Amino acid sequence: DSGVTQTPKHLITATGQRVTLRCSPRSGDLSVYWYQQSLDQGLQFLIQYYNGEERAKGNILERFSAQQFPDLHSELNLSSLELGDSALYFCASSAGLARDTQYFGPGTRLTVL
Amino acid sequence: LAKTTQPISMDSYEGQEVNITCSHNNIATNDYITWYQQFPSQGPRFIIQGYKTKVTNEVASLFIPADRKSSTLSLPRVSLSDTAVYYCLVGEKGGSQGNLIFGKGTKLSVKP
Numbered sequence: 580d581s582g583v584t585q586t587p588k589h590l591i592t593a594t595g596q597r598v599t600l601r602c603s604p605r606s607g608d609l610s611v612y613w614y615q616q617s618l619d620q621g622l623q624f625l626i627q628y629y630n631g632e633e634r635a636k637g638n639i640l641e642r643f644s645a646q647q648f649p650d651l652h653s654e655l656n657l658s659s660l661e662l663g664d665s666a667l668y669f670c671a672s673s674a675g676l677a678r679d680t681q682y683f684g685p686g687t688r689l690t691v692l
Numbered sequence: 693l694a695k696t697t698q699p700i701s702m703d704s705y706e707g708q709e710v711n712i713t714c715s716h717n718n719i720a721t722n723d724y725i726t727w728y729q730q731f732p733s734q735g736p737r738f739i740i741q742g743y744k745t746k747v748t749n750e751v752a753s754l755f756i757p758a759d760r761k762s763s764t765l766s767l768p769r770v771s772l773s774d775t776a777v778y779y780c781l782v783g784e785k786g787g788s789q790g791n792l793i794f795g796k797g798t799k800l801s802v803k804p
Contacts, residue, residue, distance in 0.1 A: 581735065614793075622736070622779075622794035669735045680726070682793060683735025 581686035582606065585670050591690045592688055597658040600687045604651055604672030611653040612673075612681060613645055617666035620658070629675070660691045696780045701799040710767045712798050714780030725756060725763045728779045730797070736779060740765070767800075772795050775802045 582605035592598055604611050612626040615638075624637035628647035639645075642660075647653040657664060667688050671681040697715040704710045716725065722745050728736035740747055742754040742763070744774040753766040767774055 580736070590734065606769075614794075621796055622730075624792060624794075667733065671735070680738050680741065681736075686733070686735055690731070 581682040581684060583670060583672050583682050585668075585687050586685040587687060588626065588685065589677065589688050589690075592660060593692055594660055594662060596660050596691075598660065598689065599670050600642050600655040600670075600689075601658070602655070602670030602672075602684060603655045604653070604670075605682055607674035608674050609651065610673045610675060610681075610684070611651070612645055612671040613639075613653070613655050614669040614671065614683075615666050616669060616686075620666075622669070625655070660664070665689055665691045670686075695793075696782055696795050698780050698795065698798045700796060701716075701801070703801050703803065704770055705803050706771055707769050709802060710770050710774070710780055710802075712765045712767075712780075712800070713762055714765070715762045716780070716782045719760050719782050723782045725754065725760075725766045726781045726783070726792075727754065728781065728794075730777045730779065736794075739778075740802070770800075770802045772802050772804060776800060792798060 586601045602668045609630045612627045614622050617621045625639040626645050627635040631647050644660050645655045667686045669683050669686045671683045673681045726741040727739045729739050736750050740752050740754045742756050744756050746786045755764040776802040777799050779797040781792050
């Protein structure tokens with residue numbers, strides 16, 4: 580158990596819909612990262628937040644957005660969903676801004692029908 | 693960001709030592725080398741990290757030659773439960789950007 584929690588575990592929705600994925604980092608960790616893993620793309624970095632502020636952006640679509648709240652939990656919002664958005668979404672946390680030793684959550688499996 | 697190259701797959705048998713090599717020719721002075729393990733439908737798990745020479749923990753050893761252009765993850769006496777994808781990543785420790793660039797990884801299959 581990494582100490583990072585993600586909800587829900589599974590999510591099934593339809594194209595065009597909007598969903599919110601939630602992540603709680605390890606106790607004391609200030610950085611939260613979101614990754615997408617699909618069969619054909621591998622593990623792709625989406626976005627990073629540090630203590631409530633956006634720090635880095637990766638291959639995140641404009642339809643996707645995220646935020647980190649004062650209690651440090653984070654939410655990833657996916658809107659206008661397409662079939663290709665079906666993937667595993669992982670959240671990771673680390674103590675600070677360091678690029679090392681990120682602890683990953685169990686992931687949320689999103690299926691768009 | 694330094695790019696890494698590692699074998700796509702490897703096969704081994706239980707009880708053997710497995711060495712997975714990663715090439716990172718353009719590694720920067722401030723870069724560290726980190727390895728993650730991922731089981732199907734689970735998040736990657738940190739295994740080991742090093743800067744130079746040798747690092748050992750309860751799970752694995754990491755060998756880094758003097759030129760640091762490659763590194764080798766060594767798993768002693770693997771078991772069936774070590775079947776997973778192993779990722780080698782290179783990046784700056786303490787850098788302002790924390791995103792990890794995952795390659796394809798090495799799919800290790802351990803057979804009985």
